[in-house]
Amino acid sequence: MKFIKFKNEIEASQYAANEIIDLIKKESKVQLGLATGSTPIKLYEILVKDHNENKTDWSKVETFNLDEYLGLPENHPQTYKVFMDHHLFSKVNINKSNTHFPEQNSINYDELIDSKKGIDLQILGIGTNGHIGFNEPGSELNSLTRVVNLTQETIKVNADKFFNGDTKDVPKQALSMGIKSILKAKKIILLAFGESKQDAIKKLKESIAFDINFPASALALHNDVTIVIDEKAGENIDL
Numbered sequence: 001m002k003f004i005k006f007k008n009e010i011e012a013s014q015y016a017a018n019e020i021i022d023l024i025k026k027e028s029k030v031q032l033g034l035a036t037g038s039t040p041i042k043l044y045e046i047l048v049k050d051h052n053e054n055k056t057d058w059s060k061v062e063t064f065n066l067d068e069y070l071g072l073p074e075n076h077p078q079t080y081k082v083f084m085d086h087h088l089f090s091k092v093n094i095n096k097s098n099t100h101f102p103e104q105n106s107i108n109y110d111e112l113i114d115s116k117k118g119i120d121l122q123i124l125g126i127g128t129n130g131h132i133g134f135n136e137p138g139s140e141l142n143s144l145t146r147v148v149n150l151t152q153e154t155i156k157v158n159a160d161k162f163f164n165g166d167t168k169d170v171p172k173q174a175l176s177m178g179i180k181s182i183l184k185a186k187k188i189i190l191l192a193f194g195e196s197k198q199d200a201i202k203k204l205k206e207s208i209a210f211d212i213n214f215p216a217s218a219l220a221l222h223n224d225v226t227i228v229i230d231e232k233a234g235e236n237i238d239l
């Protein structure tokens, strides 16, 4: 794992945006793995700005989101489909039929990804408990896309960020790509910003093997992972 620390979230997000833009410009077809949450919002803002100013062409891009809540009504503002539409898909020239999410009755998300020659670049965030996607502690290294139970910690964090602090409004389950699904991506960029991510980043830096209690440690097994952080997330960590 390569760690890169930037002064702030904007510069870090610009780095990740450049990687995506370069890939889109270079390849005739690109498969991107995308994340939701507070972390990638700036990245999507930069990608939209770039599309508007430089006309980067998203028509040949296909996307696979990491996860989706279970139990929210369709079009609920906190579904990840609505999140992605709002922050990215409605603002670039992507073909909506090329945007994919794990679906409850589709057991074939991993097969679908494989059939499209896999993910070229996967964007990840990290939970304070070390989850990637919604692979909470206890997730197996060989896990594929499946229904997962969210931990109390994740429910609380997401309630505070997205559900006005009300834990009872946060779904208790989600569909998530598995750890094995994530590790199949050719290249992975994990973003982490702010003080609340310091402990998780420190633990990730120390990871040399898979620890089931800290799912992000699985990234130590992949040969092309870049961890992109801001100064706050990397404070007191020797990189």
Ligand code: PGA
Residues within 6 Å of the ligand: 036, 037, 038, 039, 040, 124, 125, 126, 127, 128, 131, 132, 133, 161
């Ligand atoms: P966040 O979530 O971007 O809202 O901090 C990251 C995650 O849970 O993976």
